[in-house]
Amino acid sequence: MAVPVVDLAAVTGPAARDLPLAELDSEAVREVAEALGRACRHVGFFYVRNHGVSEALLSELQAMSRDFFAQPLADKMRLDMRQGGRAWRGYFPVGDELTSGKPDIKEGLYFGAELSETHPAVVAGRPIHGRNQFADERMRRVVLEYLEAMLALGQRIMALLALSLGLEADFFQRSYTREPTPLFRIFNYPRPESFNYDGDREALWGVGEHTDYGLLTILLQDECGGLQVKTRTGWQAAPPLPGTFVCNIGDMLERITGGYFCSTPHRVRNAAGRDRLSFPFFFDPSWEAEIRPLPNVRLLAEEAARTQESDEPDARAQRWDQANVVQDEIGAYGDYLTRKVSKCFPDLFASVQSRPVATTP
Numbered sequence: 001m002a003v004p005v006v007d008l009a010a011v012t013g014p015a016a017r018d019l020p021l022a023e024l025d026s027e028a029v030r031e032v033a034e035a036l037g038r039a040c041r042h043v044g045f046f047y048v049r050n051h052g053v054s055e056a057l058l059s060e061l062q063a064m065s066r067d068f069f070a071q072p073l074a075d076k077m078r079l080d081m082r083q084g085g086r087a088w089r090g091y092f093p094v095g096d097e098l099t100s101g102k103p104d105i106k107e108g109l110y111f112g113a114e115l116s117e118t119h120p121a122v123v124a125g126r127p128i129h130g131r132n133q134f135a136d137e138r139m140r141r142v143v144l145e146y147l148e149a150m151l152a153l154g155q156r157i158m159a160l161l162a163l164s165l166g167l168e169a170d171f172f173q174r175s176y177t178r179e180p181t182p183l184f185r186i187f188n189y190p191r192p193e194s195f196n197y198d199g200d201r202e203a204l205w206g207v208g209e210h211t212d213y214g215l216l217t218i219l220l221q222d223e224c225g226g227l228q229v230k231t232r233t234g235w236q237a238a239p240p241l242p243g244t245f246v247c248n249i250g251d252m253l254e255r256i257t258g259g260y261f262c263s264t265p266h267r268v269r270n271a272a273g274r275d276r277l278s279f280p281f282f283f284d285p286s287w288e289a290e291i292r293p294l295p296n297v298r299l300l301a302e303e304a305a306r307t308q309e310s311d312e313p314d315a316r317a318q319r320w321d322q323a324n325v326v327q328d329e330i331g332a333y334g335d336y337l338t339r340k341v342s343k344c345f346p347d348l349f350a351s352v353q354s355r356p357v358a359t360t361p
């Protein structure tokens with residue numbers, strides 16, 4: 001099955017965009033929900049159009065990012081992620097992030113919810129919480145506006161997924177995302193010719209094969225392409241389509257649906273001959289959320305068995321990290337995420353570990 005394109009006008013159009021999630025239940029909404037549900041079961045990826053995010057904001061985000069990455073390394077290092085400490089915010093240069101244990105051929109900026117030093121979570125020394133590092137006022141304005149737009153879109157897509165699973169539209173908001181953990185990245189994948197490498201270039205990836213950790217990822221990509229998705233029958237390109245985001249579900253949604261939805265492996269290679277920009281936004285459960293199976297997980301398993309598409313072996317069954325996200329011990333989402341992130345940034349994590357942790361008075 002190809003990655004489908006789903007029109008979100010029923011939940012983002014003028015008549016619907018200000019409705020509380022619980023009131024999204026028209027016939028048109030249910031049709032979209034069903035299409036998304038099918039995509040999450042069979043592919044784990046889908047494009048959304050009529051998503052309601054302004055073109056002007058998307059252009060401004062891309063222009064701002066291009067300007068940032070075009071600077072000399074020393075200027076970009078003014079936002080060095082190591083200065084961000086436990087908050088894990090700021091810039092990292094090519095080769096500093098590991099996916100599947102190997103360095104990625106990408107540089108990037110990491111952002112999250114903007115929290116002041118006096119916020120209780122920051123005072124308590126909670127990792128991945130704190131202030132962002134912004135190069136200037138323009139970056140602050142554009143990134144914060146984009147985060148807000150993504151949070152709203154994330155809640156709406158999750159409402160559709162809840163409906164498709166036979167739950168109330170605000171199920172996820174009530175149980176997992178009243179205070180979601182938003183993570184936002186801006187990546188620049190340099191063209192491969194621009195760096196020296198003696199080894200096997202075919203073994204290098206912009207991002208190696210992986211799945212995303214949380215509930216839902218909403219990705220904006222520029223016109224270069226390079227994203228590949230592992231479908232049931234093998235790898236497939238997910239090229240940029242004008243006016244869309246490409247979305248995929250993460251390990252937590254696979255887990256709570258008992259495997260009914262699939263957290264599909266993906267990877268990136270930039271073959272465009274020039275730098276590629278991408279903007280993944282991760283819509284994740286709140287920090288303290290305990291990740292439990294949905295109340296109707298047995299019904300979903302029965303339906304999956306009844307409506308299985310094919311008996312062919314599923315190329316996705318062999319997971320990149322040998323994990324079993326449905327059964328492995330996870331605990332609270334925040335602890336799980338911290339363990340995951342520390343594997344991708346081992347050096348940063350080592351230095352963060354050795355710092356004293358402030359405790360709540």
Ligand SMILES: O=C(O)CCC(=O)C(=O)O
Nearest residue numbers: 187207212227268278280
């Ligand atoms: O850059 C992309 O297209 C995808 C990035 C990605 O998969 C990730 O950051 O998890």
Ligand SMILES: [Fe+2]
Nearest residue numbers: 210211212266
């Ligand atoms: Fe990803």
